[in-house]
Amino acid sequence: MFELVFASANQGKIKEIHKILDGFVIKGLRDVGINEEIPETGQTFFDNAFQKANYVYQKCGCNVFADDSGLVVNALNGEPGVHSAIYAGYPKNDLKNIQLLLQKMQGISDRSAYFISVICLIYQGKEYYFEGRVNGHIIDEMRGSNGFGYDPVFIPDGYNITFAEMDNDLKNKISHRNKALEKMKEFLIQQK
Ligand code: IMP
Numbered sequence: 001m002f003e004l005v006f007a008s009a010n011q012g013k014i015k016e017i018h019k020i021l022d023g024f025v026i027k028g029l030r031d032v033g034i035n036e037e038i039p040e041t042g043q044t045f046f047d048n049a050f051q052k053a054n055y056v057y058q059k060c061g062c063n064v065f066a067d068d069s070g071l072v073v074n075a076l077n078g079e080p081g082v083h084s085a086i087y088a089g090y091p092k093n094d095l096k097n098i099q100l101l102l103q104k105m106q107g108i109s110d111r112s113a114y115f116i117s118v119i120c121l122i123y124q125g126k127e128y129y130f131e132g133r134v135n136g137h138i139i140d141e142m143r144g145s146n147g148f149g150y151d152p153v154f155i156p157d158g159y160n161i162t163f164a165e166m167d168n169d170l171k172n173k174i175s176h177r178n179k180a181l182e183k184m185k186e187f188l189i190q191q192k
Contacts, residue, residue: 007066049120069117117176132179
């Protein structure tokens with residue numbers, strides 16, 4: 001059975017990843033003796049995904065992948081970008097992040113934005129990257145109570161409801177994370 005370490009402590013993501021990568025054995029950080037928080041100080045999604053995967057690889061030398069994701073708003077020059085989780089500062093607060101975003105977007109007519117997920121896989125000592133995006137736009141009020149992060153203000157193209165108004169299965173099916181994961185899965189299947 002093919003084994004991979006997923007370099008994340010986020011339980012929601014771990015659950016989602018197990019569903020998508022059925023047929024693979026996915027180990028967690030604790031399984032390889034990592035209990036500390038992994039530093040994430042990069043300036044791009046690629047840097048951060050690599051930093052997390054490489055941290056684990058340096059410790060265990062095993063096949064490992066990590067993801068980094070966020071929201072990119074075109075009219076705000078790419079903000080909140082890699083700072084999505086802590087846009088309004090520490091401690092991380094989803095509601096404050098949304099409030100700051102809506103405040104910055106007041107009076108702006110270009111509401112286009114996308115979610116991006118970048119996966120860095122270190123497989124047999126070599127790095128591979130997989131990217132998934134979902135385009136959409138930011139509305140000026142919060143709608144829905146599912147999901148997390150910026151879900152209540154993001155409507156993906158082709159829909160008229162926010163990510164937070166969708167049930168989990170639909171969001172997971174069309175999400176940036178799913179797209180990146182499916183690409184990695186395809187790559188891994190070819191290696192089997
Ligand atoms: P992470 O790198 O996946 O932990 O994501 C960083 C931040 O981006 C999160 O804390 C959220 O603010 C935002 N984000 C990433 N993916 C999503 C999503 O699917 N919905 C809403 N917000 C997201």
